Amino acid sequence: MRTRRMVHALITATAAGSVLVACSGAGGSTGSGDGDRSINVLMVGNPQMEDIAKLTKDTFTKDTGIKVNFTILPENELRDKVTQDVATQAGQYDVATIGAYEVPIWEKNGWLHELSSYADKDAGFDKADLLKPMVTSLSGSDGKLYALPFYGESSFLMYNKDVMKAKGITVPERPTWQQIADIAAEVDGAEPGMRGICLRGLAGWGELGASLTTVVNTFGGTWFTEDWKPQVNSPEFKKATNFYVDLVKKHGEAGAAQAGFTECLNAMSQKKVAMWYDATSAAGSLEDPASSKIAGHVGYAYAPTVETxxxxxxxxxxxxxxxxxxxxxxxxxxxxxxxxxEYEKLVGEKLGWSRVPAGKRASTYEIPQYQKAAASFGDITLKSIEQADPANPGMQPRPTVGVQYVAIPEFQDLGTKVTQEISAAIAGKADVDDALNDGQKLAEDVAKNYQ
Known part of the structure; x- marks a missing residue:
């Protein structure tokens, strides 16, 4: 009964998205077949994944004979697709990119292979080199790995140093959100068509929900108290959300309600915004002169705070x-x-060291070429990862671990529905307080499963 409810919660509101394919033949049979050495891999459409899709054929496939059929999807569509496939045991994919939210839930349901045994047998993999926060977040209740990190991240503030210099602004290394709001107002319009800041406005628990929840945490709010009392319309949650929505509406990117990680990356790299708060993994792309107009001119600061x-x-x-x-x-x-x-070295040599999928291995930060390429962001990225506290990310005890999510199956649906209304508020089509009052009712329904 409980497992059935979990499955239902995970696949509720799942929508079929269009499939973007890198390499040939995505999808298809996963039957073993004599001599069939092809696998189907489903992954999110971030720059690091696009890189591996380009590199695999002439390296991994050439060396092993294993053909890899990649299906690449935008983040929200990826989450829907992988949840649908794994939760319903459809078996279309042999490998999929998931994250710290899914691993403990799916391991508990028996949906994933444990991977520690494979990693332990491969001496060259060096499991001990993996950063502890990554290992902890991707391990199951038995302490074994159920996913292998491709890259790890925290979140921080990225800003255009040239714009700040021209305005005579010094961005603090550890800014407050009010300081960032003040700076956003001052640099809005600093160059033709440039807005002050980019913040995710695209609905989705892992899009708008991720960045917004970190703001809620530091404003003193939480989705649930330790004893599962919903707090979605609490004063702290409302204050944080109104602050976020007001900042985006006044000084945020054009089309903010449709802007997620990818759109903000494009806006920042093409000088359409002066600042951006998002994943530390974005730095590698911003520092790539082949795709970024501000490579070498980006400053980095720790995630803004209020109470934490x-x-x-x-x-x-x-x-x-x-x-x-x-x-x-x-x-x-x-x-x-x-x-x-080995793969990190391949990326560094073929595509540039700033594009290495970092944040998962201690040894990455000891590579001279990477240290040079990541001089402006490597140290702050590593420290941000180490300082993140999934057990205590806010001002009060939580019922589950997780900084930007609540580690229960129902949160995927809850977070998405609540952020749909907040995204509508960003677009000027809804009221924040009404959205959070509606969200409170949804959270109360979820809480009944745990109280």
């Missing part, structure tokens, strides 16, 4: 293997390679 000492989130996009795969050996071989030191 820090407020950066903790996340890892990681490779997981559904129990339904019939190609565990080939799938594990790909995952071990994709999360290896």
């Amino acid at each position: 000492k820090s407020s950066g989130w903790l996340w890892s996009w990681a490779w997981a293997m559904p129990k339904t795969t019939k190609k565990a050996d080939a799938a594990s071989e790909f995952m071990l390679w994709a999360s290896s030191k």
